[in-house]
Amino acid sequence: MGLLSQLKQKYKTLSIVGMAKNAGKTTALNYLIEEAMDEGVVLGITSTGRDGESTDLVTGTDKPRVFLDAGTIVSVPVKLYELADAGLEILSMTNYSTALGQIMICRVAESGYVQIAGPVNTRDHKKMCEEMLAFGAELILIDGAIDRKSIAAPDTSDAIILATGAVLSRSIKKVVEETAHIVGLYQLPVLEDGDAKSLIIKNQDKEKIMLVKGSRLVVLDLKTGLAAGKYLDEAIDEETDYIYIPGALTKSVISEIHPSKMKTVEFILKDPTKIFIEASLWQQLRKKGFTVRVLENIKVAALTVNPYSPSGYAFEHELLLREMRNAALGVPVIDVKLGGVFYEVI
Amino acid sequence: MRLSNVKTRGETGLDHVMQSINVLTPFGKKRMKEIKPFMPGEEEGLSEEFRKLEELLLLAENKPQIAEELAETFMDMKDVSFTIERSKGNALSVVELFEVKSLLLKMKRITELLVASESKLSEEFLLTDTGSLLDTLDPRRDRMYTFYIYDDFSETLGELRKRKREIEIRLRKIQKEIKLEIDRHYGITLTPKFDYTVSKSNKELVKIIKEIPELVAGDEDYLSVTFHLKGTEETDAVNLEMDQLNERIEEEELIIREKLSEEIFRTSPILLENCSKIGALDFTLAKAVYAKQHSCIKPELVRDHLIEIEDGRHLVVEEILNAKKKDYCPVSIKLFDGVTCITGANMGGKTVSLKLVGLVAILTQYGFFVPCKTAKVGLSNYIHILIGDSQSVQRGLSSFGSEMEELKEILDNSKDRSLLLIDEIASGTNPVEGLALTKSLVAYLKARPYISLITTHFDSVAVGEDIRNMQVRGLEQADFQKLEKELRYANRRERIEIIQKYMDYRLYQADNGEEIPKDALNIAKMLGIYDEIIENAKRYLKDGHS
Numbered sequence: 001m002g003l004l005s006q007l008k009q010k011y012k013t014l015s016i017v018g019m020a021k022n023a024g025k026t027t028a029l030n031y032l033i034e035e036a037m038d039e040g041v042v043l044g045i046t047s048t049g050r051d052g053e054s055t056d057l058v059t060g061t062d063k064p065r066v067f068l069d070a071g072t073i074v075s076v077p078v079k080l081y082e083l084a085d086a087g088l089e090i091l092s093m094t095n096y097s098t099a100l101g102q103i104m105i106c107r108v109a110e111s112g113y114v115q116i117a118g119p120v121n122t123r124d125h126k127k128m129c130e131e132m133l134a135f136g137a138e139l140i141l142i143d144g145a146i147d148r149k150s151i152a153a154p155d156t157s158d159a160i161i162l163a164t165g166a167v168l169s170r171s172i173k174k175v176v177e178e179t180a181h182i183v184g185l186y187q188l189p190v191l192e193d194g195d196a197k198s199l200i201i202k203n204q205d206k207e208k209i210m211l212v213k214g215s216r217l218v219v220l221d222l223k224t225g226l227a228a229g230k231y232l233d234e235a236i237d238e239e240t241d242y243i244y245i246p247g248a249l250t251k252s253v254i255s256e257i258h259p260s261k262m263k264t265v266e267f268i269l270k271d272p273t274k275i276f277i278e279a280s281l282w283q284q285l286r287k288k289g290f291t292v293r294v295l296e297n298i299k300v301a302a303l304t305v306n307p308y309s310p311s312g313y314a315f316e317h318e319l320l321l322r323e324m325r326n327a328a329l330g331v332p333v334i335d336v337k338l339g340g341v342f343y344e345v346i
Numbered sequence: 347m348r349l350s351n352v353k354t355r356g357e358t359g360l361d362h363v364m365q366s367i368n369v370l371t372p373f374g375k376k377r378m379k380e381i382k383p384f385m386p387g388e389e390e391g392l393s394e395e396f397r398k399l400e401e402l403l404l405l406a407e408n409k410p411q412i413a414e415e416l417a418e419t420f421m422d423m424k425d426v427s428f429t430i431e432r433s434k435g436n437a438l439s440v441v442e443l444f445e446v447k448s449l450l451l452k453m454k455r456i457t458e459l460l461v462a463s464e465s466k467l468s469e470e471f472l473l474t475d476t477g478s479l480l481d482t483l484d485p486r487r488d489r490m491y492t493f494y495i496y497d498d499f500s501e502t503l504g505e506l507r508k509r510k511r512e513i514e515i516r517l518r519k520i521q522k523e524i525k526l527e528i529d530r531h532y533g534i535t536l537t538p539k540f541d542y543t544v545s546k547s548n549k550e551l552v553k554i555i556k557e558i559p560e561l562v563a564g565d566e567d568y569l570s571v572t573f574h575l576k577g578t579e580e581t582d583a584v585n586l587e588m589d590q591l592n593e594r595i596e597e598e599e600l601i602i603r604e605k606l607s608e609e610i611f612r613t614s615p616i617l618l619e620n621c622s623k624i625g626a627l628d629f630t631l632a633k634a635v636y637a638k639q640h641s642c643i644k645p646e647l648v649r650d651h652l653i654e655i656e657d658g659r660h661l662v663v664e665e666i667l668n669a670k671k672k673d674y675c676p677v678s679i680k681l682f683d684g685v686t687c688i689t690g691a692n693m694g695g696k697t698v699s700l701k702l703v704g705l706v707a708i709l710t711q712y713g714f715f716v717p718c719k720t721a722k723v724g725l726s727n728y729i730h731i732l733i734g735d736s737q738s739v740q741r742g743l744s745s746f747g748s749e750m751e752e753l754k755e756i757l758d759n760s761k762d763r764s765l766l767l768i769d770e771i772a773s774g775t776n777p778v779e780g781l782a783l784t785k786s787l788v789a790y791l792k793a794r795p796y797i798s799l800i801t802t803h804f805d806s807v808a809v810g811e812d813i814r815n816m817q818v819r820g821l822e823q824a825d826f827q828k829l830e831k832e833l834r835y836a837n838r839r840e841r842i843e844i845i846q847k848y849m850d851y852r853l854y855q856a857d858n859g860e861e862i863p864k865d866a867l868n869i870a871k872m873l874g875i876y877d878e879i880i881e882n883a884k885r886y887l888k889d890g891h892s
Binding site for chain 1: 422424439440441444445448491492493494495496507510514537539543545547567570
């Protein structure tokens with residue numbers, strides 16, 4: 001069974017997110033669209049902002065439009081409709097407006113190139129995806145955030161496809177290490193349902209740091225742990241089971257906490273995008289017994305690698321693939337230039 | 347000459363009512379924006395307007411489901427009048443054609459709903475049938491809110507597109523055969539895009555691939571090279587044919603768009619008229635729904651210049667009270683040409699009663715139902731409410747200064763059949779001159795064919811020949827012992843609310859010469875002014891000091 005057919009069974013919406021700018025997000029999207037054509041999967045294609053421009057507005061690098069086969073459901077703003085080379089049947093005029101006019105949901109009647117865009121607001125986006133599914137899309141691919149730092153929240157889609165590549169570093173080792181680190185973070189275990197979780201969720205809106213001690217909850221008058229490490233260290237006692245941090249988890253937050261306490265207390269975060277700790281430090285901390293769980297994690301459905309960097313250098317395809325595959329924690333890895341899936345979807 | 351100025355429309359509450367009315371279509375909104383009052387002599391037109399309002403009120407009452415479905419149909423209507431006008435001599439774009447088709451479907455839906463309502467409705471609400479234009483834009487007759495230059499629009503187009511698809515398949519088939527061939531011969535599988543990227547370090551492989559006659563090297567960098575299918579005579583020919591076909595398809599699509607646009611232009615007078623009818627239907631239905639929700643009734647129109655209100659409610663005040671879960675105390679009043687004064691207790695709602703008269707009069711003339719049990723209205727030529735506002739103070743004028751400025755405006759503009767509503771004039775200056783000025787103004791107004799309603803604290807203004815005095819019942823009937831007990835433990839805000847609870851806002855006609863009750867000291871005391879001050883004030887009153 002093909003990759004898309006497998007993904008379709010597990011997910012309804014997939015965001016394609018770049019590890020960094022120019023990690024090959026659009027190349028990945030085009031690759032997946034081609035796969036879908038071959039497998040006969042009816043795709044829905046949309047984007048979290050305007051995408052598919054002929055050049056990337058930020059870096060000026062080449063960024064081809066997407067070629068869509070007949071039957072594909074796609075979101076297109078009014079002003080880009082006329083520019084489409086494909087024949088598009090208008091199915092619905094939505095109320096979501098963008099700088100390029102209201103978003104329309106269309107069905108590709110004659111295959112061709114299309115420039116896509118979608119609603120900016122997450123809630124609108126979710127609603128529109130539902131509409132696209134109702135119009136017959138089997139799997140929706142969302143051209144997502146340009147780099148992972150701007151991922152809003154895990155709830156934009158069921159899972160993500162992470163596009164990574166040579167653009168990250170001139171060293172293959174570094175590219176693989178950083179990518180694996182992010183994949184690991186995104187798939188951090190979720191805090192299981194129970195008293196601790198319901199206590200935290202009930203008080204989540206306060207946006208304060210909270211400690212769970214048995215069945216007791218202590219709310220600290222602190223929004224973030226930034227520059228408050230010492231205070232946190234004092235607040236954590238032997239009875240503390242969990243510490244919930246609503247904001248960013250950085251090096252400075254944990255540096256002041258006594259190593260012995262790391263082993264007894266578990267850190268809880270809203271979602272993995274809150275973690276700003278680099279790979280090597282993360283590994284060191286893990287060895288010391290530092291554990292983190294999240295209220296909601298991000299499923300990584302697949303990794304795509306692009307061995308080319310727009311600044312001119314490139315990696316050996318096979319080498320990059322092999323290294324990535326070894327480090328990817330079982331996530332399927334695809335070379336968007338060479339094609340081919342090297343791991344079954346789990 | 348206009349009926350009233352902006353401030354009067356705001357202060358009476360007309361603006362508030364207009365903002366509360368839920369008009370949904372751009373056509374209805376346009377209609378509301380262009381609203382004009384009915385003037386004396388136009389009673390027939392106004393009666394007709396009320397009759398239409400009644401028709402839709404009946405529909406909303408008897409068929410609430412249909413009224414709701416109408417509102418739903420109105421909800422996401424777009425103003426396409428510009429597109430309709432553009433159809434003259436232009437080929438509309440696909441998006442524009444989609445919008446016209448959506449509009450036609452909405453028109454069809456509205457007609458269906460009106461028929462289903464089994465209501466007798468005015469011509470103004472009944473849309474002209476546009477079914478044949480819809481058929482033109484919907485050749486498949488599937489009546490869906492979708493649009494595309496479908497193959498069904500012309501045989502030529504269907505034929506051209508069919509050929510294009512055949513060519514595409516043929517091209518792909520040729521390419522696939524080559525792909526298979528390469529696979530079989532060399533064990534190399536091309537991507538779905540029919541290319542193949544190979545690492546340059548694999549020199550042997552590069553060499554083999556370079557030898558394959560069907561492939562040609564394309565993108566290349568120092569690490570890898572991508573090979574594409576080489577064009578054959580056959581594929582080149584197919585590609586050329588495809589280009590020509592694409593051009594012809596585009597031409598044919600343009601011809602179709604031109605034809606459709608022409609049809610739309612031919613029907614444009616009917617379309618635009620229907621849009622304006624939808625506007626009337628939307629606006630009038632919204633007025634009916636508002637009247638139903640706020641218990642408004644049709645005022646009786648009379649030729650004489652008079653205003654009679656039975657149990658009237660000021661809608662803005664009522665809304666505030668309802669939000670606090672409190673009942674509104676309705677007020678009745680009869681007014682005709684001449685001067686009527688409203689006197690009585692502070693906090694007795696004199697100003698609200700004044701505004702109520704203005705609201706009933708102005709709503710009537712703008713074609714709305716009124717918030718009363720019954721109402722009789724003779725239309726006015728001019729309505730003006732003179733009321734202190736903070737804006738003039740911000741402009742740097744003293745309250746007296748701005749008041750006089752506005753009084754001049756009133757005197758200059760008043761004419762036969764005017765309705766003048768004046769709130770506590772000259773209260774911002776010394777009482778001796780203020781009283782003299784007010785009295786003299788009353789004497790001036792008395793002799794003119796105006797309905798003048800004046801709230802005042804000056805006793806002697808309200809007495810005299812040809813002056814009617816309406817008094818607020820106030821706290822007269824209140825149980826003071828109970829009231830005081832409640833006040834003892836109340837905080838500041840509660841005090842006001844307790845007084846409001848005991849206050850009787852209704853008006854009654856006082857006999858000429860009847861003394862006006864003095865409640866100011868009582869109320870000041872209730873609001874917590876020190877006894878020392880209140881007692882001294884009482885002593886001054888007794889001694890005749892002032």
